[in-house]
Amino acid sequence: xxxxxxxxxxxxxxxxxxEEGNVEGITRAVDEVDxxxxxxxxxxxxxxxxxxxxxxxxxFNALLFxxxxxxxxxxxxxxxxxxxxxxxxxxxxxxxxPDNQIIGQVVEEDVGFGPExxxxxxxxxxxxxxxxxxxxxxxxxxxxxxxxxSGGQKQRVSIAGVIAMHPKCIIMDEPTAMLDPNGRREVxxxxxxxxxxxxxxxxxxxxxxxxxxxxxxxxxxxxxRIVMEGTPRQVFSQVEKLKELRLGVPQxxxxxxxxxxxxxxxxxxxxxxxxxxxxxKACR
Amino acid sequence: MSIIVNHVNYIYxxxxxxAHPALIDINLQIPEGQFIxxxxxxxxxxxxxxxxLNGLIKPTSGEIFYNNQDxxxxxxxxxxxxxxxxxxxQYPEHQLFxxxxxxxxCFGPKNMGLPKKEVELRAYTALKQVGFEDEYFxxxxxxxSGGQKRRVAIAxxxxxxxxxxxxxxxxxxxxxxxxEDILRLISDLHAKMRITVILVSHSMEDVADxxxxxxxxxxxxxxxxxxxxxxxxxxxxxxxxxLAAPQVTYCMQDLAAAGFDVDTSVTTLEEAKKEILKAFxxx
Numbered sequence: 001x002x003x004x005x006x007x008x009x010x011x012x013x014x015x016x017x018x019e020e021g022n023v024e025g026i027t028r029a030v031d032e033v034d035x036x037x038x039x040x041x042x043x044x045x046x047x048x049x050x051x052x053x054x055x056x057x058x059x060f061n062a063l064l065f066x067x068x069x070x071x072x073x074x075x076x077x078x079x080x081x082x083x084x085x086x087x088x089x090x091x092x093x094x095x096x097x098p099d100n101q102i103i104g105q106v107v108e109e110d111v112g113f114g115p116e117x118x119x120x121x122x123x124x125x126x127x128x129x130x131x132x133x134x135x136x137x138x139x140x141x142x143x144x145x146x147x148x149x150s151g152g153q154k155q156r157v158s159i160a161g162v163i164a165m166h167p168k169c170i171i172m173d174e175p176t177a178m179l180d181p182n183g184r185r186e187v188x189x190x191x192x193x194x195x196x197x198x199x200x201x202x203x204x205x206x207x208x209x210x211x212x213x214x215x216x217x218x219x220x221x222x223x224x225r226i227v228m229e230g231t232p233r234q235v236f237s238q239v240e241k242l243k244e245l246r247l248g249v250p251q252x253x254x255x256x257x258x259x260x261x262x263x264x265x266x267x268x269x270x271x272x273x274x275x276x277x278x279x280x281k282a283c284r
Numbered sequence: 285m286s287i288i289v290n291h292v293n294y295i296y297x298x299x300x301x302x303a304h305p306a307l308i309d310i311n312l313q314i315p316e317g318q319f320i321x322x323x324x325x326x327x328x329x330x331x332x333x334x335x336x337l338n339g340l341i342k343p344t345s346g347e348i349f350y351n352n353q354d355x356x357x358x359x360x361x362x363x364x365x366x367x368x369x370x371x372x373x374q375y376p377e378h379q380l381f382x383x384x385x386x387x388x389x390c391f392g393p394k395n396m397g398l399p400k401k402e403v404e405l406r407a408y409t410a411l412k413q414v415g416f417e418d419e420y421f422x423x424x425x426x427x428x429s430g431g432q433k434r435r436v437a438i439a440x441x442x443x444x445x446x447x448x449x450x451x452x453x454x455x456x457x458x459x460x461x462x463x464e465d466i467l468r469l470i471s472d473l474h475a476k477m478r479i480t481v482i483l484v485s486h487s488m489e490d491v492a493d494x495x496x497x498x499x500x501x502x503x504x505x506x507x508x509x510x511x512x513x514x515x516x517x518x519x520x521x522x523x524x525x526x527l528a529a530p531q532v533t534y535c536m537q538d539l540a541a542a543g544f545d546v547d548t549s550v551t552t553l554e555e556a557k558k559e560i561l562k563a564f565x566x567x
Contacts (some may be wrong), residue, residue: 048459049430096457150526151326177457180325180486182526207459210531246461251489251531251553258557263566273531277538283564 004074004169004201005037005060005091011068012055012224029055031224032069037203037217039074039168042195044212044232045205047221048246053173053205056221060171060203061091074168089118092162096174098154102146107138107157110146114165125164132160135198136190152183156190163194169201170194176208184208209236210250213271220245237269252276287314287337287369287448287480292346294332306332308504310346314482316447319474321491321512322484324501325526330484331374333501334450337482338369367396370446374453376437380425385411385436388425392444403443410443411436413477414469431462435469442473448480449473455490463487467494489530492516492551500525513549532556539563 012030015023029052037043047053058064059071062078073091076083092114095101104110111129120128133139136156146154155175162170172191176184188211194200204211212218218235220228222245228235235242236249239257248254249269256270256279266279294307307329314320324330335341336348339355339362347354355365373379382388389407398406411421414435420428425436434454441449451470455463471494474481485491491498491512498515500508502525508515516522519529519537529551536548536556546559 049457049462152526174457178453180526181488181528182523183326184486207457207463209460243461246459248460252535255532255535255553255556255560258553259560262557262561264561264564273535273538276535277542280539280544280560281542 001038001040002074003036003072004039004041005035005203006072007033007035007056007059007066007069008072009034009069010056010059010066010071012052012059012064013067029224030059030066033224033226035219035226037169037201039201040195040199041216042192042202042214043204044215044218045203045221046207046209046212046218046235046247051221051245052224053221055224057093057171057173057203057205060169061093062087063093089165090167091169091171092165092167094155094158094162094170094172094175096177098151098158098178101158101161102154105145106142107133107144107146107149108142110157111160111164114161118165128164128166129160132163133157135163135194136160137186150183151179152186155179155183155187159187159190159194163198163200167200169203171203171205173205174207175204176206176211184211209248209253213250220247232271233269236271239269286316286351288312288347288349289314289333289336290347290349292336292343292348294329294336294341295344298344305504307336307343310506312499312506312509314448314480316480317474317478318480318497319471319495320480320482321495321498322482322501323486323488323491323498323527324507328501328525329504330501331452334371334452334482334484337448337450338366338371340371363396367392367444368446369448369450370441370444372438372441372449372451372454374456376440376454377425377430377433380433380437380440383424384422385416385425385428386421388436389439389443392440396444406443406445407439410439413442413473414439429462431458431465434458434462434466438466438469446479448482450482450484452484453486454483455485455487463490470494488516488528489532492530492533493553500527512551516551517549 010033014027014029016025018024045053062084071078073087102110108129111132112125115125115128136159138156176187191202195202213232218232219226236253239249252273253269256266256276260266264283270276289310289312292310295303296306297303322330342356380388389410390403393403393406455466473479498512516529516533532553533551536546536550539546540548544563546563550556550559
């Protein structure tokens with residue numbers, strides 16, 4: 001399978017300056033990260049606040065450029081200016097706050113903004129708006145004003161706006177942080193559908209461990225480095241280590257972990273309610 | 285000392301074509317010392333409701349009483365009310381503005397017109413209450429981590445010595461450890477200082493773990509108002525309101541359906557563990 005994203009010893013340093021512009025100090029936000037994401041994968045990135053997740057993600061659509069090392073998106077080097085347009089079209093980004101990303105007065109107008117900017121012919125823009133809104137199940141709201149949508153709905157409109165640009169990859173930086181439980185479910189469901197039906201590569205950054213259990217691969221960051229990597233099953237079996245990294249596991253995984261410590265022979269780790277029920281049935 | 289909300293209605297953009305009700309006939313009693321969770325889908329009216337409680341919004345009709353006084357009567361001192369009913373907004377760190385943390389926390393009590401010594405004493409105490417180390421006092425609040433900034437913002441409200449503390453999604457955007465730390469802090473403040481706490485949250489697990497009472501808002505109305513166990517027993521109705529029950533509650537439902545003899549009203553991890561171990565005769 002082709003590589004969608006690959007980074008080679010990626011380093012990014014923030015330079016802090018005082019009021020006169022003199023360098024006060026340097027913070028290494030991303031520290032020698034080597035990461036490979038294959039086309040069509042669903043990837044999750046975990047890490048505490050300040051671990052470097054967002055800084056790393058901003059390299060994936062060339063919003064930031066490496067201080068050292070290299071980033072390739074679909075084989076294109078992000079440092080080269082002639083690649084910028086294509087990279088930003090291929091790798092779309094969805095941020096935390098839906099209110100900061102929606103610009104249109106009407107939903108369809110907002111979703112059409114991306115393709116219009118790319119110079120797509122008008123007729124095709126409408127086709128793309130159509131299919132993108134359907135993909136996130138927001139076609140009913142085509143003519144609505146974004147102001148009257150719920151948080152989850154707004155976030156899905158943001159996602160549709162990215163899909164309309166026909167990206168190969170979507171990077172979502174805490175897309176559910178501000179949503180209610182149902183809004184969170186809707187957004188995660190939309191992300192999964194894009195991945196499975198359209199084959200779009202998804203990079204999901206989140207603080208909610210439950211959202212990660214279906215990912216193909218999980219990367220855990222700490223102090224700008226990738227400190228854990230594996231399938232959700234491999235990662236979530238290390239409860240103590242995740243706790244040290246200021247993270248956790250889904251509540252059902254934690255429950256199974258506690259039961260195991262109390263002597264019930266439950267396999268490690270449990271990732272879903274169904275698995276827990278099956279495991280407990282086997283104990284009877 | 286209590287808050288009474290009596291038949292409160294609030295209509296957004298009244299007298300325009302855009303008019304729509306945000307709060308419909310809200311009746312609540314909030315006695316002193318309770319720890320309350322306020323949940324509801326986005327747009328359910330939670331934030332509108334809490335802004336009524338310290339007089340930032342005036343109801344279209346109905347009254348709000350604080351300590352038996354109608355807060356919207358002419359002549360009522362809202363400035364004092366706002367120091368007694370402290371409101372910590374969503375992403376409060378965006379409101380930090382001073383050059384160092386200590387000054388930022390001084391802002392509230394200084395505005396209350398207190399003498400300098402008292403202001404500084406209160407700021408010091410508040411920063412200590414939120415577990416802030418002395419060495420960070422004179423650092424710029426902008427150089428702190430997300431969780432630390434939020435602590436400073438909460439200290440800023442605590443320095444006004446509120447009797448009621450309202451927090452609008454204080455854990456949004458924090459990592460799991462940061463979430464736990466902030467919730468523990470709030471729970472400690474409630475236990476030690478007997479402050480009434482109203483916690484607005486989108487995390488059902490957090491609410492279940494910490495509060496004594498849950499108020500559920502749905503489309504501008506109070507849908508449920510009961511202890512966590514009773515509220516989460518209505519998980520199907522909660523789902524229709526775009527909410528949910530904690531994951532462990534669903535686990536217990538699944539287990540009961542699979543023939544295990546467990547109590548399905550469980551809402552916390554600790555209880556779930558005990559119930560399951562009991563069903564296996566291990567405790």
